[in-house]
Amino acid sequence: MPFAVNATEPSREASELMKLDFFEGGRGMHLSPGILNKLDQLRDVIGGTRADESLLRTLTRRWGLQEHRGEIIGIKTVKYKNLHVGVLGCVACHSGKAAGQHIVGIGNKTIDPGRIGIDGVRIEKRFKSLTDTLVRTHLLKKSKTWSGLEDRSIRLMEKLADPRMSARTQGLVPVSLVGSWFYEMDQARAPDHGYIGAVKVPSWFGFEKKLEAGQFADGIGRGHPPGWIIGVEITSGQTPEQVRAYFGKVERAVSLISALTPPPYPFSIDRARADRGKAIFDRTCAKCHGNYSFQPDGKPVYEVPKFVPLEKIGTDPDRLDYVTPDFLTRVLRSPLQDLIQLSDQAGQRKYIAPRLHAIWARFPYLHNGSVPTLRDLLEKASDRPVRFSLKDAGERYRFDPVRMGLTRIEVPASVPSDRSIYDTRLHGQSNRGHEKFIDLNPQEKDEIVEYLKTL
Ligand code: HEC
Numbered sequence: 001m002p003f004a005v006n007a008t009e010p011s012r013e014a015s016e017l018m019k020l021d022f023f024e025g026g027r028g029m030h031l032s033p034g035i036l037n038k039l040d041q042l043r044d045v046i047g048g049t050r051a052d053e054s055l056l057r058t059l060t061r062r063w064g065l066q067e068h069r070g071e072i073i074g075i076k077t078v079k080y081k082n083l084h085v086g087v088l089g090c091v092a093c094h095s096g097k098a099a100g101q102h103i104v105g106i107g108n109k110t111i112d113p114g115r116i117g118i119d120g121v122r123i124e125k126r127f128k129s130l131t132d133t134l135v136r137t138h139l140l141k142k143s144k145t146w147s148g149l150e151d152r153s154i155r156l157m158e159k160l161a162d163p164r165m166s167a168r169t170q171g172l173v174p175v176s177l178v179g180s181w182f183y184e185m186d187q188a189r190a191p192d193h194g195y196i197g198a199v200k201v202p203s204w205f206g207f208e209k210k211l212e213a214g215q216f217a218d219g220i221g222r223g224h225p226p227g228w229i230i231g232v233e234i235t236s237g238q239t240p241e242q243v244r245a246y247f248g249k250v251e252r253a254v255s256l257i258s259a260l261t262p263p264p265y266p267f268s269i270d271r272a273r274a275d276r277g278k279a280i281f282d283r284t285c286a287k288c289h290g291n292y293s294f295q296p297d298g299k300p301v302y303e304v305p306k307f308v309p310l311e312k313i314g315t316d317p318d319r320l321d322y323v324t325p326d327f328l329t330r331v332l333r334s335p336l337q338d339l340i341q342l343s344d345q346a347g348q349r350k351y352i353a354p355r356l357h358a359i360w361a362r363f364p365y366l367h368n369g370s371v372p373t374l375r376d377l378l379e380k381a382s383d384r385p386v387r388f389s390l391k392d393a394g395e396r397y398r399f400d401p402v403r404m405g406l407t408r409i410e411v412p413a414s415v416p417s418d419r420s421i422y423d424t425r426l427h428g429q430s431n432r433g434h435e436k437f438i439d440l441n442p443q444e445k446d447e448i449v450e451y452l453k454t455l
């Protein structure tokens with residue numbers, strides 16, 4: 001097995017998306033002004049840090065952010081009204097590593113908004129009390145802009161840490177975080193029903209075609225206008241007026257996203273086996289996942305994905321359960337109803353059967369990332385790993401090219417839980433469903449896996 005990874009240069013679209021954020025008019029996903037430069041003074045807030053490492057490095061690891069060529073991906077400092085504000089960009093979640101290769105347009109397998117919230121509340125509050133002391137002794141003046149940024153960043157961290165909007169495992173982002181905005185706009189408290197809709201960050205390949213089916217894992221959102229994708233920004237405190245003012249930027253982002261091409265499988269492929277796999281795929285899988293063809297220049301032909309009712313696919317229902325009739329009513333009357341609209345599939349309890357471009361890089365599989373390898377996905381749910389480690393999930397040593405996905409590091413029940421262990425027994429994290437194909441023999445399953453490497 002040649003283990004050399006192609007170090008292809010990122011495309012123009014990928015480079016632009018690396019810089020993309022929707023921090024506008026001092027609002028969006030951000031931290032308090034100045035905090036990034038003073039992090040090491042807040043070290044004691046986080047227990048068990050290493051003396052030989054800056055707190056920023058420690059947090060990068062704890063929060064599951066990726067590093068590439070020595071830089072932390074998705075956090076940057078923006079100058080706003082003479083203040084230096086740490087801003088979170090889209091690629092903190094929407095780029096990640098697979099087999100050691102950094103890829104824009106796949107989800108970050110380790111991003112941990114819940115941990116960011118828990119740590120962030122402590123860090124932000126300590127920083128506020130330190131800077132308030134400086135204000136009292138006239139060593140610092142906080143402008144109204146400063147206080148506004150500070151309030152909103154504490155508020156965002158509190159939301160990220162709120163159990164109603166927070167997953168218990170890294171790699172999962174709850175849609176209830178975005179959902180909570182619709183309740184806020186309605187002066188209502190976010191519901192306590194226990195559904196949080198935690199999903200892995202999906203891939204961006206073929207997004208323009210996907211919009212014709214609908215946005216998100218269940219196609220809840222009407223594709224045009226594509227307002228749902230600014231969900232994390234509105235929940236971070238942007239105003240509807242502001243969103244309308246920059247909406248052109250959202251439309252431009254959609255064309256950049258849609259122009260991305262899937263990264264080729266970086267290791268060798270057995271073409272004869274892949275061809276046999278294609279025949280089985282076309283027979284067994286294509287009715288839901290569609291067919292795959294390529295243009296003369298090698299770019300994929302994207303198609304609109306299909307919907308499959310929950311009772312047919314049988315995967316974890318939590319993401320669909322979050323979409324209650326009450327939630328849909330609030331979406332319909334939100335102050336951004338001109339930009340964030342429902343599709344005719346909203347509330348229909350169906351998951352989209354995702355198109356499978358670059359599926360080799362998109363493990364762990366299913367909308368909730370509950371199945372570590374493709375080969376496991378083709379087995380009975382009861383034969384899939386129950387608890388597995390997500391540690392360094394995107395690094396090369398964690399890539400299994402045979403089963404395709406995460407190398408098997410099962411964690412026995414005696415090991416206490418932590419956020420880097422995916423436990424399929426937790427609510428919303430079940431690995432059940434997608435089981436109708438288990439009658440294929442092992443050789444046929446291997447051939448399908450070989451074929452999927454070509455997509
Ligand atoms: C905290 C992590 C996070 C950040 C930051 C983030 N997203 Fe997402 N994004 C998600 C998740 C999770 C989903 C999937 C939600 C679902 O399917 O229920 C998603 C979905 C999407 C989709 C695909 C929707 C689909 O139908 O397949 C697009 C496009 C998108 N986001 C764009 C953006 C843009 C642009 C930004 C930056 C302004 C951004 N996102 C920031 C987590 C994030």
Ligand code: HEC
Pocket residue numbers: 281284285286287288289307308312313315316351352353354356359362364365366367368374377434437448
């Ligand atoms: C009855 C329709 C149907 C058939 C047939 C089907 N799938 Fe799926 N598949 C789905 C749906 C729906 C999902 C999304 C379910 C979820 O995430 O909860 C899915 C998810 C997947 C995923 C995970 C995608 C991701 O982003 O994690 C892979 C991989 C996959 N299917 C491969 C296959 C293969 C290979 C076959 C044939 C052996 C197959 N599927 C047959 C409907 C189907």
